[in-house]
Amino acid sequence: MGLKILILEDSEYDAELIRYELNKSLTDHTCKTVHQFVDYKDELEHWQPDMILCDYNLPEITGDEVLEYTRSHYPEVSFITISGSITPEMEVALLKAQANDVLTKNSISRLPYSIQRILLDQKRKQDLEEQARFQTTLSEISLIFNSLEKFDVKVNKAIELLGEVVDVSRVYVFEDFAKGTKCKNTYEWCAPGIEHQINNLQELQYSSIPSFKPLLDENLTIDANDISDLPQDLIDEFEPQSIKAVLIFPIFLKQKYIGFIGFDETKFHREWKESEKKLLNTFCSIFSNALSEEKGKQKLIRSNKQLQFLVDEKETLVQEVHHRVKNNLALVSGFLSLERFSHDDPQTRDVINTNLLRVKSLAIIHELFYQERRFSRINIYDALLKITDDLSVQKEHREARFHIHDSSEKLILNVNQAIPFALLFVELFDKLIHTGPHQNEIDFSEVIEIFLRREDDLFVLEIKQDSVFDLFTSFETVSDFGEITQALCQQLEATIRTNKENRTLNIEFRSNMDLKGPAGKFIN
Numbered sequence: 001m002g003l004k005i006l007i008l009e010d011s012e013y014d015a016e017l018i019r020y021e022l023n024k025s026l027t028d029h030t031c032k033t034v035h036q037f038v039d040y041k042d043e044l045e046h047w048q049p050d051m052i053l054c055d056y057n058l059p060e061i062t063g064d065e066v067l068e069y070t071r072s073h074y075p076e077v078s079f080i081t082i083s084g085s086i087t088p089e090m091e092v093a094l095l096k097a098q099a100n101d102v103l104t105k106n107s108i109s110r111l112p113y114s115i116q117r118i119l120l121d122q123k124r125k126q127d128l129e130e131q132a133r134f135q136t137t138l139s140e141i142s143l144i145f146n147s148l149e150k151f152d153v154k155v156n157k158a159i160e161l162l163g164e165v166v167d168v169s170r171v172y173v174f175e176d177f178a179k180g181t182k183c184k185n186t187y188e189w190c191a192p193g194i195e196h197q198i199n200n201l202q203e204l205q206y207s208s209i210p211s212f213k214p215l216l217d218e219n220l221t222i223d224a225n226d227i228s229d230l231p232q233d234l235i236d237e238f239e240p241q242s243i244k245a246v247l248i249f250p251i252f253l254k255q256k257y258i259g260f261i262g263f264d265e266t267k268f269h270r271e272w273k274e275s276e277k278k279l280l281n282t283f284c285s286i287f288s289n290a291l292s293e294e295k296g297k298q299k300l301i302r303s304n305k306q307l308q309f310l311v312d313e314k315e316t317l318v319q320e321v322h323h324r325v326k327n328n329l330a331l332v333s334g335f336l337s338l339e340r341f342s343h344d345d346p347q348t349r350d351v352i353n354t355n356l357l358r359v360k361s362l363a364i365i366h367e368l369f370y371q372e373r374r375f376s377r378i379n380i381y382d383a384l385l386k387i388t389d390d391l392s393v394q395k396e397h398r399e400a401r402f403h404i405h406d407s408s409e410k411l412i413l414n415v416n417q418a419i420p421f422a423l424l425f426v427e428l429f430d431k432l433i434h435t436g437p438h439q440n441e442i443d444f445s446e447v448i449e450i451f452l453r454r455e456d457d458l459f460v461l462e463i464k465q466d467s468v469f470d471l472f473t474s475f476e477t478v479s480d481f482g483e484i485t486q487a488l489c490q491q492l493e494a495t496i497r498t499n500k501e502n503r504t505l506n507i508e509f510r511s512n513m514d515l516k517g518p519a520g521k522f523i524n
Helices: 012-025 037-046 063-073 088-096 105-145 151-166 212-219 232-241 274-341 346-372 380-391 415-434 466-473 483-492
Strands: 003-008 029-034 051-055 078-083 101-104 170-177 182-190 222-224 245-253 256-265 402-405 448-455 458-464 495-499 504-510
Touching: 003 012, 003 037, 012 029, 012 105, 029 037, 037 063, 051 063, 051 105, 063 078, 063 088, 078 105, 088 101, 101 105, 105 151, 105 274, 151 170, 151 182, 151 274, 182 256, 212 222, 212 232, 212 245, 245 274, 256 274, 274 346, 346 380, 346 415, 380 402, 380 415, 380 448, 415 483, 415 504, 458 466, 466 495, 466 504
Parallel strands: 003 029, 003 051, 051 078, 078 101, 402 448
Antiparallel strands: 170 182, 170 256, 222 245, 245 256, 448 458, 458 504, 495 504
16 A cells, blocks of 8 residues: 555645645555544544644644644654745744644645655664664573573574564574484474474475575575565475565584574565564574584583493492402401411511501501592591501500691692502501511600601601611611512602601602602612
C-alpha cells in the first residue's frame, strides 16, 4: 500500500491541489481526505495513517489543537501543517509542539520534498534505534555466553534473543560431521506458529545440495530475498520447509569451516537489511568463540577424567606396593627379632640389632612417604623422631636419650635422599652407641641434642654432646665407621665434619641433589 497520507482540509479545492502535488512526485502512496475533525479522529483510529497534512484555519478547530490531539494519541504519526497565511511566531510554536514541518499554500510545491525529508529523518531515527537494539542484544548474548549455564542452554537463549529482535521466523545452527560430508541441525528457535524442522534435519548430506557450499564459499553468505533466485537444488530443499527468504553465514573454528548459522523467513519475501546481516555475522563470531571455548572445556574434562583414572590406578598401585613392602619389612624385622633372641653371643646380637635398626629406618621412611602420597615430600624431622625412638633401646642397662630441635622451616627431602640419610644416621649412631670398642666411652646420662636447619640449599644436621664429640674426634679414618657409612656419604654427597669451637658433629649435604654426582668427602 505504501505511504498512507490523511488530509484534513475544509476546502475541497485546496485538498485537490495537495493531492495533485502528491501524485506528481510520490509514486507509492495512498491518500484520504476528510473535512471534519470527527472524521479525522475516526480515520486515525481505524485507518492508521503514516502522515497527516492538516489545514491550520479550520471552522471548528485550529491546526495547533489538531496537532496537540494527534501528538497525545498517536505520537509516531508525522504531521505537516498547511495554512493560507501563518506568522513566523505561529510557525515557531507549531514546530515546538513537534510538527514535522509548516508550509503555506503558496509554497505547496515544496510538499513532496518536505515529505521526503521527513521520511529520511524517520528512517535515520529508525536505523539508530534498531542499531541500539542490536547492540543491546549482542551485549546480552555475550553475557549469556559468559554465564555458568550449560552450553546448550546458553545457545538456545542466545538464538531466541536473536530471533525476537530481528522478528524472523526461524534461527538455526548447523554443524558438520562425518568428515564434512554431512551436517545436522543442532540448535533451532522458531517464532510462535512456525513449524520446527530440527528433527527432520539431523543427517543432511551436502551431496544432495551440491551448490550450497560453493555458493557459501564464494560469497561468504547466502542472501536470498526470494528463494526462487537460488539454484534449483536449494529451492528443492527450502520449499518443503515453507521458506520464502533466507540469510546464512558460515561458522569457522580456527579458520576451518565447521557449519553455518541462518535466518529463515516463512511468511513473505524479505529484503534483508545491512544491519541484520551485520548482526548475524557478529553472532557467528561470538558463537564460534564460545564453541571453541566449550570444545576446549570438554577436552579438558576428558583429559581430567583420564588423568583421574591414571591417578586412581597409581593410588591402587602405590597402596599395593606399600602393603607388600610394609609386610615384607615387617616379616624381615620379625625374623631378625627371633634370630636375636636365639643367640647369647653379644657380638652376634649386636650385628642382628644393627640390621634390625636398618630395616626399621627403611620402614619408617616408607610409611612417611605413603602418608604424604608424594615421593618428594618426606618431613625429615618426623623421620628422625621415629628413628631415635628405635635407637633409644636398653643395651646392658644403658639408654641413649635424644632431643631433636626442630627448625622453624619445614625440612623436606625426597625419598631418594631420605632413605640414605636415615640409614647414614642409623649407621653413625649404631657405631657410636651400641657397637665397637668405644661403646663404653659414651655418657648416656647426658642427652644427645640434634639440631636441624637449612643454610640456603645446604641441609645441616648438627649433633651436640661432649662424649659423642670426643669419641668422634678419636676416630682417625673413615674406615672406623665402616664401608656402609662411606657408601651412604658418597650417595648423598654428604660431608661429616666437626666443629671444635661448638664441640658439635655435622652432617651436611645439598637438598634436591643429583644422586649420581661425585662422592662426598669425610673431613675430620
